[in-house]
Amino acid sequence: MDISVKKGAKFGLAWLAGSSFYAADQHGLTSRPQGLNNWVLQYTFAGKSLNNEDQQPFAAMAGDILLYPPGVRHFYRHDPDTGFWKHYWVYFSPTRRWSALLRLPERAHGVLGVSLPAGTMRRHVEENMRQMVDLCLDIGPAFQPFAQNHLELVLLWCHKAAAHQHPQDDGRLQAALDWISRNYASIFRVEDLARHAHVSGSRFAHLFREATGISPMKYVERIRINKARELLAATNWSIKKIANEIGYGDPLYFSRIFSRHENFSPRRYRSHWQKMS
Secondary structure (H helix, E strand, O other), X not given: OEEEEEEOHHHOOOEEEEEEOOHHHOOOOEEEOOOOOOEEEEXXXXXXXXXXXXXXOEEEEOOEEEEEXXXXXXXXXXXXXXOOEEEEEEEEOOOHXXXXXXXXXXXXXXXXXXXXXXXXXXXXXXXXXXXXXXXXXXXXXOHHHHHHHHHHXXXXXXXXXXXXXXXXXXXXXXXXXXXXXXXXXXXXXXXXXHHHHOOOHHHHHHHHHHHHOOOHHHHHHHHHHHHHHHHHHHOOOOHHHHHHHHOOOOHHHHHXXXXXXXXXXXXXXXXXXXXXX
């Protein structure tokens, strides 16, 4: 049984939440090459899902949170060996104050996530997800602020779990990450980033890969591509202008990088997005 209800349009936010228990507790393949135009959070509380099997495969099991930013590809299903997948999910438009809470480690191909340890933290997240889904079935005017509060608590617990599991939150990398978020379109080297973390270039590269699973410049590349997705979907800017805006002086080089990430050229991505809108 799939329970879901779309709420919140009259409040100025896009909200859709539910708990998914499909026939025989299974979940067929979901494939959205261009993702969605808002955020999606999934919390697995039983069973197992398989994700990105055709590119960078990984699994989500009980206690795992996955976070899909706008425009990031969706490709997942239940694990046939496990036989089922039970999860809560929410499609949402975040508030500005959540920007730091949405910076979870990357699992693969733009999908973010964190694993919650068994115990109090996981119980709090599961209870808040359940209450949020219940509230989304309420048609009253109080739906949105209460649902937002529950989701914010979930994101706070995820942020706390990520802080325990990933060393960038010890302060050495956070200044560099903040600088990247403001200056991703600039020209810089790993050594320039290392100065913000007050470590050597080689030490910074090691810490960064340990924390995120990718190199510093690959991280910058993904930040740029995420911004390009937004601009392609939200503006009529030329490919050249978008390339310049995100830090690529050569639009042909930008198109190659974008195609490598998305399996679509920027023009085809925009065309596909417009058809879906």
